[in-house]
Amino acid sequence: MQDMLLGFEKFKNISLSDPFFNSLKSDYGEFGDWFLKKGGHQAYTFRNAAGLLDGFLYLKPEDGPVLDSNPPLPSSRRLKIGTFKVNPHGTRLGERFIKRAFDVAVHEGVDALYVTIFAKHTALVELFYRYGFVQQAIKQTGNGRELVLERRLDRVFNDVVLDYPRIPVGAGRHFVLSLYPQWHSRLLPDSLLRTESSSILQDISHTNSIHKIYLAAMGGIEQLTRGDTLLIYRTADGGPAYYTSVATSLCVVEELTNVNNFATVERFLAYCAPYSIFSESELRSFYQSRRYPWVIRFTYNLAFHRRPNRKALVEQVGINPSIYWGFFQISTPQLKQILQLSGDYEKASSLVYSS
Incomplete structure (x- = not known):
């Protein structure tokens, strides 16, 4: 590989x-x-x-x-x-x-x-x-x-792609999206954990691309809109989530659509396949079953230098430990605190602009 x-x-x-x-x-x-x-x-x-x-x-x-x-x-x-x-x-x-x-x-x-x-x-x-x-x-x-x-980099187009890697935060809409380990690192190659081997990465379009597509069924995702900030959260991998689940990356939503918006499986594949971690057979199955109805397209803007774990997110950022950690909204002060914990606050501050 x-x-x-x-x-x-x-x-x-x-x-x-x-x-x-x-x-x-x-x-x-x-x-x-x-x-x-x-x-x-x-x-x-x-x-x-x-x-x-x-x-x-x-x-x-x-x-x-x-x-x-x-x-x-x-x-x-x-x-x-x-x-x-x-x-x-x-x-x-x-x-x-x-x-x-x-x-x-x-x-x-x-x-x-x-x-x-x-x-x-x-x-x-x-x-x-x-x-x-x-x-x-x-x-x-x-x-x-x-x-x-x-x-x-010191001028703004007010466009998610033309402004990449800058991050629009003016609307104050920031969401945490969790990914399983087996999907996370193939989709976000600069966000590998130190314990992961780079051999899991391949020279394929969804690894290389700035643009990413992820399919999900979690409640609340339907509210996402272009320009929303996505904080990517890698779920636990063989250890207690309190210590091994970590925030790794900052992304920006390009588009949210639904599998029902594609009249044929061919149109669905044409949209998803170049940027999705899922194989063609998996995508065909998802289209038929509607198991994961929401299709999120986003840009991969910032891989964190340090990855705050759930313990830090709860004890230092103030996130409620009893929430469902699959998808939830956070405030602008909480996002800033996470960036400070990651060691990327200064870097991210230079990227942020008010949309």
């Missing part, structure tokens, strides 16, 4: 002769020399079962203006996406790399991300546009004419 954790490797330990780099060498005459000069620098990588590269992402924080574009970009703290390439094979690996770029941008506290890219790479250009990148300039070199795309 393929390990889906991204690698973080020094350039000097990556073979420039890997066929993966052929297109980059073709696009950029200086690529080989540039690559060799980066020896001690590191890049995010994804390797296939044969050990060859299927993905490569190099990121570089920058301060100041971008002067080699027309027009120049004004002075700002940015994260430059220096090299971004994936071999497309239908698993949304590009979204996984985009998510990592956003994660690093938040960690570095930058105001924006930017990338230069040839327009001919249409799938990659469309991927950037989907997450709020906007063309700001042109870069002309001996290699040709590139688009300069920038995504500002």
Whole structure:
């Protein structure tokens, strides 16, 4: 089974002769020399079962203006996406790399991300546009004419996807959604517990994607609406829930729909399959039985550094221990307290905006 954790490797330990780099060498005459000069620098990588590269992402924080574009970009703290390439094979690996770029941008506290890219790479250009990148300039070199795309993190579109990974909290609608361990870590790969092996992850679309779909039947879910905050709670796994159930992640609802809204099983599969942990046979069964009528689509915005357990949620956050822990609402002060316990309050505060 393929390990889906991204690698973080020094350039000097990556073979420039890997066929993966052929297109980059073709696009950029200086690529080989540039690559060799980066020896001690590191890049995010994804390797296939044969050990060859299927993905490569190099990121570089920058301060100041971008002067080699027309027009120049004004002075700002940015994260430059220096090299971004994936071999497309239908698993949304590009979204996984985009998510990592956003994660690093938040960690570095930058105001924006930017990338230069040839327009001919249409799938990659469309991927950037989907997450709020906007063309700001042109870069002309001996290699040709590139688009300069920038995504500002200090501006708000008031849209769940265009604002990703920012989190709208203005409505004060925050809900806890519990997931069983066998579903949790396949769906949310950056939220693995330290005791879990990364071998449970696969190079498949629901693991890689920023977008997730989960089917449920718990009472109260029918009230969810676009922009609601979802705090993901991983249920107990072989130990007392008071100590081993933990809050792991913060997500945002894109859409709530019902299985009855799909006229045919084919339409249901087309909607769910790319982002759901459930197999096609399971989805077909769920469609026929209506066992899990609610279909939640959400974005995966923040994986917690520390995971507060139920003990902390009860004793420090003040959640009623006698409630049903499958799905329930919490207040904005409670959400903030959980973020403080997770060690991510400062990071999350930079992501929050009033919707």
